[in-house]
Amino acid sequence: xxxxxxxxxxxxxxxxxxxxxxxxxxxxxxxxxxAEDIALVGIVTRGDLLAKMLACKIEEIEGVxxxxxxxxxxxxxxxxATHFAPEVHSTDIPFSIDGKTVVLVDDVLYTGRTIxxxxxxxxxxxxxxxxxxxxxxxxxxxxxxxxxxxxxxxxPSSSSENVRLFLEEVDGISAVEILDIEPGQRAxxxxxxxxxxx
Amino acid sequence: xxxxxxxxxxxxxxxxLDEVADILIRDGKIVEVGHNLTMEKGEExxxxxxxxxxxLVDLHVHFRDPGQEQKExxxxxxxxxxxxxxxxxxxxxxxxxxxxxxxxxxxxxxRAAAVGKCRxxxxxxxxxxxxxxxLSDMGDMYLHGAPVFTDDGHGIQDAGMMRRVxxxxxxxxxxxxxxxxxxxxVGDGQVNEGxxxxxxxxxxxxxxxxxxxxxxxxxxxxxxxxxLHIQHIxxxxxxxxxxxxxxxxxxxxxxxxxxHMFLTEDDITAEYQTALKVNxxxxxxxxxxxxxxxxxxxxxxxxxxxxxxxxDWEKDREFELAPFGMxxxxxxxxxxxxxxxxxxxxDYGRMVQAMAVAPxxxxxxxxxxxxxxxxxxxxxxxxxAEWTVEVGDFYSKANNSGFIGAKLTGRATDTYxxxxxxxxxxxxxxxxxx
Amino acid sequence: MAFDHKHxxxxxxxxxxxxxxxxxxxxxxKQVNERRIKKVPTLKGFTVVNMFNEPSTRTRSxxxxxxxRLSADxxxxxGSSTATVKGESLVxxxxxxxxxxxxxxxxxxxxxxxxxxxxxxxxxxxxxAGDGKHQHPTQALLDLYSIWEEKGxxxxxxxxxxxxISHSRVCGSLIPAxxxxxxxxxxxxxxxxxxxxxxxxxxxxxxxNLDEALPExxxxxxxxxxxxxxxGAPYPNLREYNLLYGLTQERDRLMKPDATICHPGPINRxxxxxxxxxxxxxxxxxxxQVYAGVLVRMAALYLLLGGSxxxxxx
Numbered sequence: 013x014x015x016x017x018x019x020x021x022x023x024x025x026x027x028x029x030x031x032x033x034x035x036x037x038x039x040x041x042x043x044x045x046x047a048e049d050i051a052l053v054g055i056v057t058r059g060d061l062l063a064k065m066l067a068c069k070i071e072e073i074e075g076v077x078x079x080x081x082x083x084x085x086x087x088x089x090x091x092x093a094t095h096f097a098p099e100v101h102s103t104d105i106p107f108s109i110d111g112k113t114v115v116l117v118d119d120v121l122y123t124g125r126t127i128x129x130x131x132x133x134x135x136x137x138x139x140x141x142x143x144x145x146x147x148x149x150x151x152x153x154x155x156x157x158x159x160x161x162x163x164x165x166x167x168p169s170s171s172s173e174n175v176r177l178f179l180e181e182v183d184g185i186s187a188v189e190i191l192d193i194e195p196g197q198r199a200x201x202x203x204x205x206x207x208x209x210x
Numbered sequence: 211x212x213x214x215x216x217x218x219x220x221x222x223x224x225x226x227l228d229e230v231a232d233i234l235i236r237d238g239k240i241v242e243v244g245h246n247l248t249m250e251k252g253e254e255x256x257x258x259x260x261x262x263x264x265x266l267v268d269l270h271v272h273f274r275d276p277g278q279e280q281k282e283x284x285x286x287x288x289x290x291x292x293x294x295x296x297x298x299x300x301x302x303x304x305x306x307x308x309x310x311x312x313x314x315x316x317x318x319x320x321r322a323a324a325v326g327k328c329r330x331x332x333x334x335x336x337x338x339x340x341x342x343x344x345l346s347d348m349g350d351m352y353l354h355g356a357p358v359f360t361d362d363g364h365g366i367q368d369a370g371m372m373r374r375v376x377x378x379x380x381x382x383x384x385x386x387x388x389x390x391x392x393x394x395x396v397g398d399g400q401v402n403e404g405x406x407x408x409x410x411x412x413x414x415x416x417x418x419x420x421x422x423x424x425x426x427x428x429x430x431x432x433x434x435x436x437x438l439h440i441q442h443i444x445x446x447x448x449x450x451x452x453x454x455x456x457x458x459x460x461x462x463x464x465x466x467x468x469x470h471m472f473l474t475e476d477d478i479t480a481e482y483q484t485a486l487k488v489n490x491x492x493x494x495x496x497x498x499x500x501x502x503x504x505x506x507x508x509x510x511x512x513x514x515x516x517x518x519x520x521x522d523w524e525k526d527r528e529f530e531l532a533p534f535g536m537x538x539x540x541x542x543x544x545x546x547x548x549x550x551x552x553x554x555x556x557d558y559g560r561m562v563q564a565m566a567v568a569p570x571x572x573x574x575x576x577x578x579x580x581x582x583x584x585x586x587x588x589x590x591x592x593x594x595a596e597w598t599v600e601v602g603d604f605y606s607k608a609n610n611s612g613f614i615g616a617k618l619t620g621r622a623t624d625t626y627x628x629x630x631x632x633x634x635x636x637x638x639x640x641x642x643x644x
Numbered sequence: 645m646a647f648d649h650k651h652x653x654x655x656x657x658x659x660x661x662x663x664x665x666x667x668x669x670x671x672x673x674k675q676v677n678e679r680r681i682k683k684v685p686t687l688k689g690f691t692v693v694n695m696f697n698e699p700s701t702r703t704r705s706x707x708x709x710x711x712x713r714l715s716a717d718x719x720x721x722x723g724s725s726t727a728t729v730k731g732e733s734l735v736x737x738x739x740x741x742x743x744x745x746x747x748x749x750x751x752x753x754x755x756x757x758x759x760x761x762x763x764x765x766x767x768x769x770x771x772x773a774g775d776g777k778h779q780h781p782t783q784a785l786l787d788l789y790s791i792w793e794e795k796g797x798x799x800x801x802x803x804x805x806x807x808x809i810s811h812s813r814v815c816g817s818l819i820p821a822x823x824x825x826x827x828x829x830x831x832x833x834x835x836x837x838x839x840x841x842x843x844x845x846x847x848x849x850x851x852x853n854l855d856e857a858l859p860e861x862x863x864x865x866x867x868x869x870x871x872x873x874x875x876g877a878p879y880p881n882l883r884e885y886n887l888l889y890g891l892t893q894e895r896d897r898l899m900k901p902d903a904t905i906c907h908p909g910p911i912n913r914x915x916x917x918x919x920x921x922x923x924x925x926x927x928x929x930x931x932x933q934v935y936a937g938v939l940v941r942m943a944a945l946y947l948l949l950g951g952s953x954x955x956x957x958x
Contacts, residue, residue, distance in 0.1 A: 084672065086686075087684035087686040088684060088685060088686070089686075092686055092950055100668075100669050100946075101672070102672050102675060104675075132685065133684075136681040136684065137681070138680075403840045405840075405841050405844050407839070407840050407841075408839040408845060409844055410756055410757065410778060411756045411775070411776055411777040411779065411816045412776065413777075414839075416840075480653075480654055480760055481760060482756065482760060526733070526735055527733055527734055527735065528753070528755035528757065528758055528761070529755065529756060529757045530754075530776065
C-alpha cells in the first residue's frame with residue numbers, strides 16, 4: 013500500500029492522466045480507422061476502469077459506443093503454483109469477440125506476464141481478428157516479447173520500485189505514483205480503494 | 211534362600227497394616243514382618259521410600275495365546291504383567307482355539323509354567339466355542355484348574371442359555387463373569403451412542419446395550435443363586451443396578467478398567483484414534499465420574515485392565531475396521547496412583563483392596579497378606595517415580611495403549627512372585643522360574 | 645480474503661467467511677463453464693487423485709469435470725479394483741499413491757474418518773468426497789451455493805432437512821454448514837432415522853411431522869431414501885414413507901409461496917419426491933445443485949491448491 017513515507021514521486025497527476033487518455037483514444041481511432049469493429053477489454057482491477065474512460069472518450073470523439081468488457085486473468089497466471097490463489101474478480105465480456113479488434117487495456121505494463129495471461133484468456137473466450145494493447149504507463153523491465161501499441165507515458169523505473177495508478181472513482185484521487193517496494197511486498201497494483209483507506 | 215526387604219512402607223488393608231517395616235521371606239513364603247529384622251545370610255534390599263503391597267492381580271487380560279501370537283503370547287503378556295507390578299493375571303478364553311475344554315486349560319497352564327513371569331489363572335468359556343449355544347466342559351476345566359468362567363468378547367445373547375450356564379456352574383465354587391452386551395442393540399456399534407456417535411458419524415453403542423444385560427444377569431443370579439461378576443462396567447446406570455443387587459444381598463461383584471475411568475468419548479476426536487476403540491466403548495464424562503465414585507464407595511470391587519493387545523497394522527487403519535481393545539497391564543497401576551491415590555480420591559488401602567485383595571477373592575484364590583505364613587507375592591511401588599508412557603517402554607508385544615504420552619507419577623519397581631523377583635528396579639528379570 | 649485451508653475435510657473447521665470465499669469464487673467459474681472453451685490452465689501440472697473406495701458416479705464425475713476444467717491431471721483410483729480389496733492397508737495404498745508425486749487426493753470411503761487419516765499419512769491436500777456416515781463437505785457447499793444463488797442471502801433462512809438423517813453424510817456437513825451461515829434448521833424424520841443427538845449437528849428443531857413443519861420453511865431439503873435396505877428397515881414400506889414424509893403435490897399448498905426444494909440426488913421419484921415437486925419450475929433447484937457441484941469443486945480445488953492469498957491482488 014502506498015503511504016506518504018514511501019512515495020518517491022508523483023509522475024502523473026489527474027490532468028496528465030486525462031490528457032493521456034484523450035490522446036490514446038485518438039490514437040486508437042486513428043490506427044483502426046474509426047471505431048467500427050473495435051472492442052475494449054480492460055484487465056481488472058485498474059485496466060477495466062481505464063478501458064471505461066477510453067470508451068467514454070471514444071464516444072465523445074466519434075459518437076460511437078464501443079463494446080466494453082473486463083477480463084480477470086486469475087485463472088491464467090503463471091505464478092499460481094508458486095504464490096497463492098489470487099482473489100478472483102469476475103470476467104464480464106457481454107459480447108462476442110470473434111472477428112473484433114480487441115484493444116486490451118491495462119494500467120501499468122511491466123514484465124509483460126499479465127498481458128501474456130490476458131492473451132491466453134482472450135483466446136479461450138473467442139477468436140478476435142486482432143489484439144492491440146493500450147497501457148497508461150510503460151515502466152520497462154519486460155520479461156517477455158510484448159510491447160504496447162498505445163502508451164500514455166513511458167516512466168523509467170527501477171525494479172525496487174512500484175509504479176501504481178490510483179483513480180478517483182475507486183481511490184478518491186487520480187495519480188500515478190512511484191513508490192519503494194517494502195520488504196515482503198510484491199510489485200503490482202494496489203487493491204481498490206487503498207488511497208481512501210490510508 | 212532368604213530375602214529381606216527392609217524399610218518399605220507396608221500397606222495391607224486385610225490386616226490393618228500401614229507402616230514402615232521389614233519383611234523376611236524364605237522358601238517363597240513370608241516368615242516374619244517386623245521392625246529391625248535380621249537374618250544370618252541371604253539377600254537384603256533396602257526399599258526406603260518404597261511401598262510394598264500384596265502382589266497385584268489383574269483378573270481380566272487377553273494374551274492371545276494360542277492362536278494370535280503376533281499380538282501377544284504368554285511369555286510377552288506375563289512379562290508385561292510383571293513390568294506393571296502384577297503377580298497374577300486371569301486370562302480370558304477367547305483364544306484360537308477357545309479355552310472351552312481341559313486340554314486348552316492345560317495348554318495355557320503349561321506355557322505359563324514354562325515361560326511365565328507371573329501366575330496365570332485360566333478362565334474357561336461358558337459355552338462351546340463361545341457360541342452361546344452349548345455348555346462348555348465346565349466341570350472338566352474346573353477340575354483342571356480353571357476357577358472361573360466367562361464368554362468374554364460378546365457375552366451370552368440368549369437368556370435361557372445364560373440361565374443354563376449359571377444353573378450348571380453353581381455346583382462348583384465358581385463365579386460366572388459376564389461380558390454384558392446385547393448384540394441386537396449394539397449391532398455394529400463403534401463408539402458410545404450420543405454425542406460421539408453423532409459427531410463422528412458412526413453407529414452408536416447405546417449404554418442400554420450394556421445395562422439391559424446387566425439387569426438380565428442380575429435377575430438370573432437371583433433365579434439361579436450362581437455368583438455373578440460383571441465385567442468392565444462402564445455406565446452410571448449399570449453401576450446403580452449392581453449397587454441395588456448388592457444391597458439385596460445377591461452374590462454380585464463387578465470390575466472397572468482404568469480407561470473407562472480416565473478416558474471418555476470426548477477423547478475420540480476428528481483424528482479417529484483407533485487406540486481408543488474399546489469394547490465396551492468409552493462413555494460420557496458423567497459415567498466416568500460415576501465409575502470413580504463407585505470404586506471409591508465399594509460398589510466396584512476390582513480394577514482390571516482388559517489388556518487387549520493388537521498389532522500396529524491392525525490398529526493403524528479405518529476406525530470402523532480396527533479391532534476393539536487397548537493394552538493396560540503396564541499403565542494400570544500408575545494411572546490409578548496418579549489419578550486416584552495422589553489425587554486423594556482413594557487411599558493405598560482401597561487401591562490394594564481393588565487391585566489385589568478383591569481380585570483374589572473373585573478368582574477363588576488363597577489370599578496374600580503381608581504377614582507370616584503368606585505366599586510372598588509382592589508388589590514394590592515407587593510412589594514418586596515420574597515417567598511418560600512411551601511406546602518403546604512396553605514389554606507387551608503391542609503398543610495399542612490409549613495413554614501414550616501421558617505423564618504419570620508412581621510405578622512398580624519390583625515384583626515378587628513366590629519370593630522370586632520377576633521385576634527388579636524396573637527391569638523384568640530374565641531366566642529362572644517362578 | 646484470507647483463505648488458508650489445506651484440506652476440505654470437516655466443514656466445521658470453516659468460518660462463514662471461508663465458506664463465502666468458496667461460494668464467491670465458485671460464482672466466477674460460471675463464466676468459464678458457460679463459454680465454448682470450458683477450461684482454464686490454472687492447475688496445469690497439478691496431479692489430483694480421485695480415490696473412490698466406494699462406488700460413486702455423480703460425485704466422482706463432478707470432481708473429474710472440475711479437475712479437467714482447471715487443467716489438472718486427474719487419476720481415477722478405486723472402484724472394484726481397489727488395492728484395499730487385495731488386502732493392502734489404506735495407509736500403504738496412500739503411501740504408494742504419494743510416491744507418484746501427487747498434489748491432492750479427493751477421497752470417498754465407506755468408513756468415517758478416512759480423509760483425515762489420508763491427510764496425516766500423505767501430507768498433500770485432501771478433499772473429503774464423503775466418508776462413511778460422517779461428512780460430505782463439497783455436497784454441503786454446493787447446496788449452500790444453490791440456495792445462495794436462489795435466495796440471495798443465506799442468513800436467517802429457515803431450512804428443513806427431511807428424511808434419513810442418521811445414515812446421511814450429507815447431513816453431517818450440511819446441517820453444521822447451514823448453522824455456520826446463520827440459517828435456522830429443522831430436522832424432519834421418522835425417529836428411526838434420527839441420529840442420537842441431532843442437536844450436536846446443529847439442528848434447532850427436531851420433528852416427525854412434515855405437515856406441521858412445512859409452512860415455516862424457506863427451503864425444503866429432501867434426502868434420498870436408501871431403498872436398497874430392507875432388512876431391519878426403519879419404516880414399514882416405501883408407500884408409508886411417502887405417505888408421511890414424501891414431498892407430494894398435495895403438500896405444495898402447505899409450503900410458502902417462494903419455498904425452494906433441494907435434493908442431493910439421485911431422486912427416488914414417488915418416494916421422497918413426486919415428479920410434480922421434483923420438476924417444479926418455481927421451487928425445484930435440483931438441477932442447479934448439480935451444476936453448482938462443478939462450480940464449488942472448481943473453487944475448492946483452486947483455493948486449496950493455491951494456498952493462502954497474501955493480500956495483494958495484482
